[in-house]
Amino acid sequence: MLAVTGPNGAGKSSLLRLIAGLLRPSAGSVTLTGGDPELSIGEQAHYVGHQDALKASLTVAENLSFWASILGGAGKVEEALSRVGLGSLAPLPALHLSAGQRRRLSLARLLAIQRPIWLLDEPASSLDAPGGAMLAEITQMHVGGGGLILMAVHGATDIQASAELRLQGPSPNPRGTSRGQTP
Amino acid sequence: MTPLAALLLRDTRLALRIGGGAFIGVLFFLMLVMLVPFAIGPDLALLARIGPAILWLGALLASLLGLDRLLATDHEDGSFDLILMARTPLELAVAAKALAHWVTIGLPLVIAAPLLGILLNLGPRAIGSVALTLLAGTPALTYIGLIGAALTVALRRGGLLIAVLVLPLNIPVLIFGVTASNAAMTGPVPFGAPFGILCALSLMSIVLGPFAAAIALRQGLD
Numbered sequence: 422m423l424a425v426t427g428p429n430g431a432g433k434s435s436l437l438r439l440i441a442g443l444l445r446p447s448a449g450s451v452t453l454t455g456g457d458p459e460l461s462i463g464e465q466a467h468y469v470g471h472q473d474a475l476k477a478s479l480t481v482a483e484n485l486s487f488w489a490s491i492l493g494g495a496g497k498v499e500e501a502l503s504r505v506g507l508g509s510l511a512p513l514p515a516l517h518l519s520a521g522q523r524r525r526l527s528l529a530r531l532l533a534i535q536r537p538i539w540l541l542d543e544p545a546s547s548l549d550a551p552g553g554a555m556l557a558e559i560t561q562m563h564v565g566g567g568g569l570i571l572m573a574v575h576g577a578t579d580i581q582a583s584a585e586l587r588l589q590g591p592s593p594n595p596r597g598t599s600r601g602q603t604p
Numbered sequence: 605m606t607p608l609a610a611l612l613l614r615d616t617r618l619a620l621r622i623g624g625g626a627f628i629g630v631l632f633f634l635m636l637v638m639l640v641p642f643a644i645g646p647d648l649a650l651l652a653r654i655g656p657a658i659l660w661l662g663a664l665l666a667s668l669l670g671l672d673r674l675l676a677t678d679h680e681d682g683s684f685d686l687i688l689m690a691r692t693p694l695e696l697a698v699a700a701k702a703l704a705h706w707v708t709i710g711l712p713l714v715i716a717a718p719l720l721g722i723l724l725n726l727g728p729r730a731i732g733s734v735a736l737t738l739l740a741g742t743p744a745l746t747y748i749g750l751i752g753a754a755l756t757v758a759l760r761r762g763g764l765l766i767a768v769l770v771l772p773l774n775i776p777v778l779i780f781g782v783t784a785s786n787a788a789m790t791g792p793v794p795f796g797a798p799f800g801i802l803c804a805l806s807l808m809s810i811v812l813g814p815f816a817a818a819i820a821l822r823q824g825l826d
Contacts, residue, residue: 443685445825463689472682478621479614490610491690 422560422570422580427588433573434470436588437540440571441468456537466538467492471546473527477516481507481526484515489533501532505555520547525555532559539563541572545580556580607692608700615704625670626708630716633666637720648725655724656734656785662720663713663738664778667745668770672763674705674753675821684821694821699814702750710742733788733795737802741781744806747813748773754817758824777805 425433438444440451442463453462475484486498502508505525510518518526524547531539539560545553557580560570564583572582605613619626640658641651675698678684687697717738721731752770756762784798 438685441685441689443688443825460691464691466689468685468689470682470685472680472685474682474686476614476618476681476683478618478623483614483617487610487614488686490605491607491687491692493607493691 422564422572422582422584424580424582424585425571425573425588426575426585429575431588433575433588434542437468437542437571437573438470441466441540443468453538462538465536466540467531467534467536468540468542469527469531469544470542473523475515475518475523475526478514480512480514481518482511485526485529485533488530492530492534492536498533501529502526504532504559505529506552521549521552524548525552528556528559531563537568539568539570539572541570543573543575545574607690608696611687611697611700612704615701616707619704619708624708625673627712629666629669629709630712632669633662633713633716634720636662636665637723641723652725652727652730655721655726656730656737656789657782658724659717659720659734660738660741660778660781660785663717663742664745664774666713667710667742667749668767670705670709671749671753671766671770672756672761674701674750675757675817676753676759676762679757688825694818695814698750698754698817698821699747699810702746702813702817705750706743706746710746714738714742727789730785730789733785737781737784737799740799740803740806741777744777744802744809745774747806747809748777750813751816751820754820757821777802780805 425436427433435444439446440462442451442461451462453465456462456465474488479487482498482502485502489498499508499511502511505528507522507525507529510522515523515526524544528544541560544556548556560572560580564570572580574580574582618624637658644651644654675684678687678701688694690697714735717735718731721734726734749766749770751773752766753762755769756765759765780798780802783793784795784802787793787798788795
């Protein structure tokens with residue numbers, strides 16, 4: 422697990438989006454050693470960003486099972502929802518969720534569909550203390566199962582990262598290359 | 605469920621639920637066509653003659669409504685990030701979204717057209733031909749509109765710009781749609797020729813629209 426840290430505007434989010442294939446590098450390339458060569462990095466990764474991609478008029482369960490189908494397969498929707506503590510809210514429209522609950526629903530995507538790489542952009546924002554502990558647990562489980570996590574963090578978290586990539590403030594020549602290695 | 609079926613189902617659901625806007629197009633169509641007899645006056649022969657053109661114009665303008673939300677909502681809330689990371693080609697994903705848009709905006713227009721034809725004093729033959737040409741032509745309007753929606757996806761208020769981009773491309777569809785409807789009523793052109801071209805326009809835009817839209821969306825990754 423790699424924690425990406427740095428001041429605001431250092432490029433933490435941009436780095437994660439670049440790896441996910443959502444931004445095009447102006448120079449350099451992103452390569453993954455040991456992944457599925459048939460798939461791009463983005464197709465093997467989960468991305469949880471600031472935008473939660475939830476539709477207010479769909480229910481919690483509908484939102485999650487839609488993303489499970491899009492990201493590949495039926496998924497373990499009910500199990501993932503109860504794991505993040507939203508099991509009882511499944512039939513409620515996402516409109517009524519609080520910011521922390523929306524974040525938990527985004528994180529449930531990680532559990533519903535198995536993908537080896539997790540790209541998490543400040544995943545702990547707006548989570549309460551039990552939510553933070555739940556996040557620490559599921560990330561430990563993923564790393565324990567051989568997964569790879571890149572996480573942009575800002576401030577203190579409960580999560581123990583095995584390495585830290587510190588980005589300096591706005592620089593004229595941002596990083597173009599990053600290497601990920603599946604353990 | 606396959607990714608494309610899931611996308612189709614979700615977009616249809618969103619359009620039909622509160623705030624989705626599925627019936628805005630057909631309501632606009634109804635208003636426009638209902639006002640025409642009041643504006644033209646009670647000349648039944650004239651109404652019957654221009655009826656197909658009015659129905660086609662109404663459907664063309666109504667199909668522009670909602671195009672600005674077709675891709676923009678997914679762009680704003682980050683859904684596109686996830687669709688890009690799915691293992692489904694973006695071309696097929698936007699084609700599925702456009703199909704959902706046609707089912708919720710275009711198809712109601714086709715269904716409403718025969719009812720509105722009665723308001724314009726159209727005979728059964730004319731009503732049938734207008735409905736048939738709309739059924740063949742509205743997919744072209746949606747899939748050409750998809751290109752405009754993709755080009756303006758990052759703009760906050762892209763609605764009018766979409767209309768400016770898309771309307772010139774829709775003119776051939778309008779011409780052949782109205783020509784085919786009139787041909788069925790009066791001649792002298794046989795119905796088959798313009799109707800065939802209309803079907804060709806639809807098939808072409810169904811194939812080319814998603815590719816053009818996907819290119820435009822990928823260009824937007826900056």
